[in-house]
Amino acid sequence: MNAVINWTYEKRDPISYTGAMLVCAVVLLLINFAPIPSPPPDINEMAAFLDTPVPPPPKVLPVQKFEPQPVIKQEPLKLPTAKAPSPVDIPEAPKTQEIKPVAQPPVLPQPVIQAPAPVPVQTPVITPPAPKPQTASVDAIYASELKAYLEKIKKYPSSREARLSRPQGTVTLSLLISRSGQLMEVRVLTTSHSNILDSEAVKSIKTASLPAFPKEAFLGEDSHEFTVNMNYTLVE
Numbered sequence: 001m002n003a004v005i006n007w008t009y010e011k012r013d014p015i016s017y018t019g020a021m022l023v024c025a026v027v028l029l030l031i032n033f034a035p036i037p038s039p040p041p042d043i044n045e046m047a048a049f050l051d052t053p054v055p056p057p058p059k060v061l062p063v064q065k066f067e068p069q070p071v072i073k074q075e076p077l078k079l080p081t082a083k084a085p086s087p088v089d090i091p092e093a094p095k096t097q098e099i100k101p102v103a104q105p106p107v108l109p110q111p112v113i114q115a116p117a118p119v120p121v122q123t124p125v126i127t128p129p130a131p132k133p134q135t136a137s138v139d140a141i142y143a144s145e146l147k148a149y150l151e152k153i154k155k156y157p158s159s160r161e162a163r164l165s166r167p168q169g170t171v172t173l174s175l176l177i178s179r180s181g182q183l184m185e186v187r188v189l190t191t192s193h194s195n196i197l198d199s200e201a202v203k204s205i206k207t208a209s210l211p212a213f214p215k216e217a218f219l220g221e222d223s224h225e226f227t228v229n230m231n232y233t234l235v236e
Contacts, residue, residue: 139217139218142213142217142218143226145211146210146211146226146228147228149208149210149211150204150205150228153204153208154201154204154230154232155204156200156234157196157197157232159196167192167194167196167232168194168232168233168234169193169194169197169232170190170192170229170230170232171190171191171192171197171198171229171230171232172188172227172230173189173201173205173227173229174186174187174188174189174225174226175205175226175228176224176225177210177213177223177224177225177226178223179218179222179223180212181209181211181212181213182210183206183208186202186205186206188201188202192232197232200232201232204230
């Protein structure tokens with residue numbers, strides 16, 4: 001007996017540890033496998049459920065019996081039969097009366113009276129005046145416009161020699177111009193007795209843009225010759 005007590009006393013520490021671990025394992029198993037209690041129902045939901053009235057049972061309607069109605073037979077409609085048209089009374093044609101011709105007196109021939117022949121009235125024939133040829137006026141208008149244009153572009157020479165000698169005079173030129181306004185030839189017909197003025201006049205003509213001929217001017221001519229005077233004077 002003493003040997004058993006001594007053995008138990010020697011083995012108490014390992015047995016106590018092992019027993020404690022077994023007890024903990026059993027407690028954990030019980031906790032894991034224990035059923036989860038359901039939460040108590042909500043008091044408000046239960047009260048609302050109890051307060052809702054129970055719907056009454058549906059009423060059962062009595063079954064109505066339908067009696068068959070008698071079938072009414074419809075008689076076919078009778079259409080009125082068309083009557084044959086009665087013959088129309090055709091009136092008799094009136095009797096024609098015989099008309100006897102009445103004797104007329106003989107017609108005497110009447111004398112034919114001839115009217116006097118009408119005297120022809122001679123109306124005076126008015127001949128319109130012959131139109132005046134407009135070619136001459138158109139030619140003159142172009143020539144005057146050409147001279148006015150050349151007088152406008154004319155300039156006194158500005159060279160040093162002209163300022164020293166101060167020449168004056170009139171240069172007469174002959175210009176041959178085509179219908180398109182192109183200068184074909186320029187010649188000095190009458191000199192101004194100054195080479196400076198003659199050269200300046202020719203230079204002004206060659207550098208000018210001459211106007212073209214109108215359609216009605218100088219008919220039948222491809223070019224025309226004009227004579228112009230270029231007068232150079234000193235203005236004090």
